[in-house]
Amino acid sequence: MAKSYNNGLPNVVVLGAGGAGSKVVHDLSKTLNPAQYNLVLVDRRPYYVHWPAMIRMVVTDSGHLEDTALIPLDKNFVNGNGTLVVGTVTSIVPGEKGGEIVLASGEHIPYAVLVLATGSTYEGPLALPDTKPETSQWISQWRSTFAKAQSIVLVGGGAIGIEMAGEIKDVWPDKKLTLVQGDTSLLNAAYPDKFRSALVSRLKARGVELVFNDFVDSIPAPGATTVTTRNGKTLQADLVVATRGARPNTELIKATFPDAVDARGRVKVTPELEIVGHPGVFAAGDITDIEEQKQVAKYPGHAAVVAANVVSELAGQKPTKEYKKQPEMILITNGVNGGAAYVGMLWGIVMGDWFARSMKSKDLLVGMARKGLGYA
8 A cells, every 4th residue: 555645646645754844744735735735744764853842851750741741743733634754864855846755764755846844853851761661760860860960060051951940949959950041141142141040040040150251062971070171260060061052964965955055054944935946845943043042932934935935836836925023032950949031022021930940840841842833
């Protein structure tokens, strides 16, 4: 029996089932006629990773988030309109019109239109394996590692580092915890000083030592006693954890479309989110060169544009729907009961613990993510 994407109909292939790719597929599954087109989602995992929950998940078993935040993708296709292919893509082979992707298994999947949503790569505790059993073991090992450590250094003071510091202090308030950040404050200059300073005050109040304008270039294996920063500062640490920001996962794209990837590893897109110089190939999410902070909350906006323009492309029309950048907003947790939020509207609104706890800190938006993927 022929596979559902090998039935002679044109394929729309989406690479990546993260925050952007899953939403593109959800939108397209509502609009594409399955009698005319196949919708194919390709990812190396059979489940969606709800990244905001991963930071707590690798520190503690509180809430048993591994049971709810690794979400199967089977209900993401509206009315079952689509196919999930689990596998690693080894190459993209463009043709004069359309092309094909090649999987590590040797399988070839042709495409009429391609959507790239390959997301980011992480390091440290968030560098998850692919399968559920491997991921469960990974999570268990990190929980044990954190529990055994007496002095911990986090390397990177963006959202990952801040939130991990809060989770560690929730479980072990007396452990020595230091956060090293290469900037003058937490986060980055996309956010106003008043908000960044509020986050600094909150971590200091919990006993976190902050080291600014400095770096740890090499992460030692667990069990070391100290680590030395680039500026020569020696820090007590029997565990050093990389909490630096994610990097765009674009090596495969660069190998295929080298002219379309900039020096930062981001994919150059038009206002219609089509890859510059490559009609019929679209991009969404973390990998795009749109000058905005990379956040899953923005990606329904990406998905709406991409889905509409894919439909236009299939109809032989020029894509015309343009993406409009959204105001910068961020909600940072500080453990289960605290955090702070910034909304880049009006004069720039900063909100504190009550808002963070009510909106995110307690359940880390797991319920919202599950609902978005078709689960109650």
